[in-house]
Amino acid sequence: MDRIRIVGGNPLNGSIPISGAKNAALPLMIAGLLTDEKLVLENVPRLADVALLQRILGNHGIDITVNGKRRGDDAYAGQTLEIDARVIVDTTAPYDLVSRMRASFWVIGPLLARMGQAKVSLPGGCAIGTRPVDFHLDALRALGAEIEIDAGYVLARAPKGLKGARIVFPKVSVGATHTAIMAASLADGETILENAACEPEVVDLADCINAMGGRIEGQGSPTVRILGVPRLKGARHAVLPDRIETGTYAMAVAMTGGDVLLSGARADLLDSALDTLRQAGAELTVSNEGLRVKRNGAGISPVEVSTAPFPGFPTDLQAQLMALTTRAAGTSKITETIFENRFMHVQELARFGARIHLDGDTATIEGVERLTGAPVMATDLRASVSLVIGALAAEGESMIHRVYHLDRGFERLEEKLSACGAQIERIAG
Ligand SMILES: CC(=O)N[C@H]1[C@@H](OP(=O)(O)OP(=O)(O)OC[C@H]2O[C@@H](n3ccc(=O)[nH]c3=O)[C@H](O)[C@@H]2O)O[C@H](CO)[C@@H](O)[C@@H]1O
Numbered sequence: 001m002d003r004i005r006i007v008g009g010n011p012l013n014g015s016i017p018i019s020g021a022k023n024a025a026l027p028l029m030i031a032g033l034l035t036d037e038k039l040v041l042e043n044v045p046r047l048a049d050v051a052l053l054q055r056i057l058g059n060h061g062i063d064i065t066v067n068g069k070r071r072g073d074d075a076y077a078g079q080t081l082e083i084d085a086r087v088i089v090d091t092t093a094p095y096d097l098v099s100r101m102r103a104s105f106w107v108i109g110p111l112l113a114r115m116g117q118a119k120v121s122l123p124g125g126c127a128i129g130t131r132p133v134d135f136h137l138d139a140l141r142a143l144g145a146e147i148e149i150d151a152g153y154v155l156a157r158a159p160k161g162l163k164g165a166r167i168v169f170p171k172v173s174v175g176a177t178h179t180a181i182m183a184a185s186l187a188d189g190e191t192i193l194e195n196a197a198c199e200p201e202v203v204d205l206a207d208c209i210n211a212m213g214g215r216i217e218g219q220g221s222p223t224v225r226i227l228g229v230p231r232l233k234g235a236r237h238a239v240l241p242d243r244i245e246t247g248t249y250a251m252a253v254a255m256t257g258g259d260v261l262l263s264g265a266r267a268d269l270l271d272s273a274l275d276t277l278r279q280a281g282a283e284l285t286v287s288n289e290g291l292r293v294k295r296n297g298a299g300i301s302p303v304e305v306s307t308a309p310f311p312g313f314p315t316d317l318q319a320q321l322m323a324l325t326t327r328a329a330g331t332s333k334i335t336e337t338i339f340e341n342r343f344m345h346v347q348e349l350a351r352f353g354a355r356i357h358l359d360g361d362t363a364t365i366e367g368v369e370r371l372t373g374a375p376v377m378a379t380d381l382r383a384s385v386s387l388v389i390g391a392l393a394a395e396g397e398s399m400i401h402r403v404y405h406l407d408r409g410f411e412r413l414e415e416k417l418s419a420c421g422a423q424i425e426r427i428a429g
């Protein structure tokens with residue numbers, strides 16, 4: 001298993017290109033199942049999750065052509081995927097693939113809508129909470145599907161097709177909103193989603209489906225209206241920039257000090273996190289090129305933050321913010337409201353000398369003057385990158401184990417950071 005070695009203490013200076021968003025690319029690839037024509041996706045990041053989803057879609061008989069770099073493209077240009085779901089040969093998504101990635105469960109919506117049936121293993125993904133799929137299944141039931149759970153698989157059938165309905169989500173769920181939007185796009189009649197997720201990745205999915213001939217309105221607000229159409233056609237769509245990658249590198253610069261342009265970043269996708277970073281003492285400038293992050297001289301100020309659905313502070317940046325606050329001049333409080341077990345980075349950050357006290361869903365972080373390098377273990381995707389942020393500021397050497405978690409969601413992390421002056425290397429094996 002690969003490890004990452006970091007010798008901390010260097011400020012970050014330079015430019016970091018922001019990749020396409022993992023959490024938009026995955027549902028967009030799945031939306032390829034909705035049409036028998038080609039869906040071309042640009043700016044797809046090179047990530048382990050994308051490669052795994054290619055395999056999962058391949059299992060359904062979908063042809064995916066990957067166009068890498070074109071002459072003149074820079075080294076970080078995203079890939080272009082041509083997804084051709086002309087024929088779906090198999091409507092089963094097996095345990096050994098789905099158990100490795102949460103988002104792969106979402107194939108259930110388009111398979112059911114287009115083929116009238118789907119057999120999908122219950123999902124896996126980051127171990128950050130129990131993460132049931134009841135909202136997905138209730139939404140599909142409301143659209144007329146018959147659902148059974150047997151031997152770890154969800155068996156969904158809609159032999160007469162799906163019918164539009166009013167669906168009120170009991171709690172905001174990004175994944176259940178994706179599932180409902182995809183299924184309702186090919187249902188008969190109108191579907192109204194209430195308390196839908198407003199995340200930019202939901203908007204990206206709905207915009208892409210509209211480019212395919214779908215009729216979705218209200219995406220980005222809690223009420224989404226979907227008028228089902230008999231068939232969707234091919235389209236070309238570019239994946240939006242990754243707001244979590246943007247926030248992560250912004251926090252890394254706030255942690256180490258320095259001056260970095262996050263090129264291609266869209267600051268409007270992470271206002272709440274940027275407000276928090278400003279409070280912590282980072283200087284942020286938005287331009288046509290992206291987002292410039294600076295912290296020179298002044299230290300890190302403590303913050304109080306609760307995670308919340310969009311437009312609130314994203315749970316996917318909670319671990320990274322916690323790493324930053326370990327060196328604040330004072331006491332910070334971070335409350336996690338989305339997932340009940342998303343604090344596994346706490347004990348690892350403590351190995352660097354961080355002082356964090358956990359009480360239920362709230363972490364109290366007493367900033368320390370210095371962190372010291374240590375061997376640490378990545379436990380999930382965002383937790384792993386919080387350890388990278390800690391190690392970049394810690395004195396001496398750190399070794400981060402189990403970095404396969406990082407590879408799920410961060411493209412060329414070592415290259416991007418070392419180009420800005422970090423001492424970071426991957427040790428294979
Ligand atoms: C691939 C992807 O895009 N993953 C993101 C997605 O995950 P994901 O879509 O899995 O997360 P949800 O928004 O669905 O989860 C929100 C909350 O709802 C609960 N819930 C969800 C569905 C359900 O059927 N029943 C239920 O109880 C979850 O346990 C959690 O407490 O949104 C999360 C919240 O922004 C992010 O942290 C993940 O990075």
Ligand SMILES: C=C(OP(=O)(O)O)C(=O)O
Pocket residue numbers: 023101102103124125126128316381382409
């Ligand atoms: C939790 C995440 O991913 P997943 O939902 O695939 O586990 C994430 O992207 O932070």
